[in-house]
Amino acid sequence: DAGVTQSPTHLIKTRGQHVTLRCSPISGHKSVSWYQQVLGQGPQFIFQYYEKEERGRGNFPDRFSARQFPNYSSELNVNALLLGDSALYLCASSFGPRNEQFFGPGTRLTVL
Amino acid sequence: AQRVTQPEKLLSVFKGAPVELKCNYSYSGSPELFWYVQYSRQRLQLLLRHISRESIKGFTADLNKGETSFHLKKPFAQEEDSAMYYCALSGPILQGGSEKLVFGKGTKLTVNP
Numbered sequence: 001d002a003g004v005t006q007s008p009t010h011l012i013k014t015r016g017q018h019v020t021l022r023c024s025p026i027s028g029h030k031s032v033s034w035y036q037q038v039l040g041q042g043p044q045f046i047f048q049y050y051e052k053e054e055r056g057r058g059n060f061p062d063r064f065s066a067r068q069f070p071n072y073s074s075e076l077n078v079n080a081l082l083l084g085d086s087a088l089y090l091c092a093s094s095f096g097p098r099n100e101q102f103f104g105p106g107t108r109l110t111v112l
Numbered sequence: 113a114q115r116v117t118q119p120e121k122l123l124s125v126f127k128g129a130p131v132e133l134k135c136n137y138s139y140s141g142s143p144e145l146f147w148y149v150q151y152s153r154q155r156l157q158l159l160l161r162h163i164s165r166e167s168i169k170g171f172t173a174d175l176n177k178g179e180t181s182f183h184l185k186k187p188f189a190q191e192e193d194s195a196m197y198y199c200a201l202s203g204p205i206l207q208g209g210s211e212k213l214v215f216g217k218g219t220k221l222t223v224n225p
Contacts, residue, residue, distance in 0.1 A: 003155070035213075042116070042198050042215030043156070056212050090156065101213065103156040 004093050004104035012110045013081050021076040021107045025093030031055070032074040033101060034066060035090040043090055049074055050097045078109075086111045114139050116201050118216035125189050126224050133184040133219050135173075135199030144202035145175055145182040146213070151195045159184075159197070169193070189223045196220050 005024045013019050025032050031050040035043035045058040049068035063079045072093075078085055088108050092101035115138040125131050137143060147159040160168045162175040162182060173184045182199060197219050203212040 033212075035215075040217070042200075042217050043213070045203075045212045045214070048212060058212070100158055100161075105155050 004091055004102055006089075006091050006104040006107050008107060009105070010108045010110075012112065014112050015081055015083060017081050017111075018077065018079050019081060019109060021078075021089050021091075021109070023074045023076070023091030023093075023104060025072050025074070025091075026102055029093035029095055029102070030072050031094045031097045031099070032068055032072065033092045033094070034074070034076045035092065036060075037088040037090055037106070039087070046076070048097060055097050081111045083111050085109065114143075114201060114203050114214045116199050116214055116216035118197075118199055118219050120219045121217070122220050122222070124222045124224060127191055128188050131186050131189040131193070131221065131223075133197050133199075133221065135182045135184065135216060137180050137182065137199075137201050139180075139201055139203075145173070146200040146202070147171070147173055147182075147184050148198040148200055148215070149195050150198070156198070189221075191223045191225055194221055194223045 007022045023032055033048040034046040036046055037043045046060050047066045048056040052068045066076045068074045088106040090106045091104045094101045117136045119134050145162045148156050149159045150156045160166055171184055171186045173182055175182050199216040201214045203214050
């Protein structure tokens, strides 16, 4: 198993655009969490999904949304991008919402 | 409010010296505390969690509820311990239960030969 995979690895967008980030969990894991990591900071929780339902949401604006598919993969969508959205976006998967989280390599988003 | 504070952004020690990475937390309740590590060009991974009370790669961490601390210690640092270390706290059970993690800003440990 390759572990948690994320695509793309890098992405450059301009202000006002929309972006979709993708995450494939470890086989057998049903929970996916998304984190934003701004340079010099620790990861900050955005969303958690379990069995295709949202289980938690961090302090992020409505421009951020996510969903989980029947195969437990997940997408994070960000609308109307701002310069401040530039960050590393991490996905983590776990068996369930209270189990150990395994992190992917992240997607580096740059907003110009 | 839930908060994790790692006061040292950078920590440099020599090989064989003891190392302690500090972590203080703010949480109203009984938290679960973790240490995550990120080696160069690798993904973030769990090092240890306080409920397991294990020693991983020679590292230990004790939860001190009186001082609200969860410092990471190793008696003899090795060069391969050089990495970014994050202390994290498991937040409250959200709707239906989730393990939202609250991270500190991290400490970059460098172990010199």
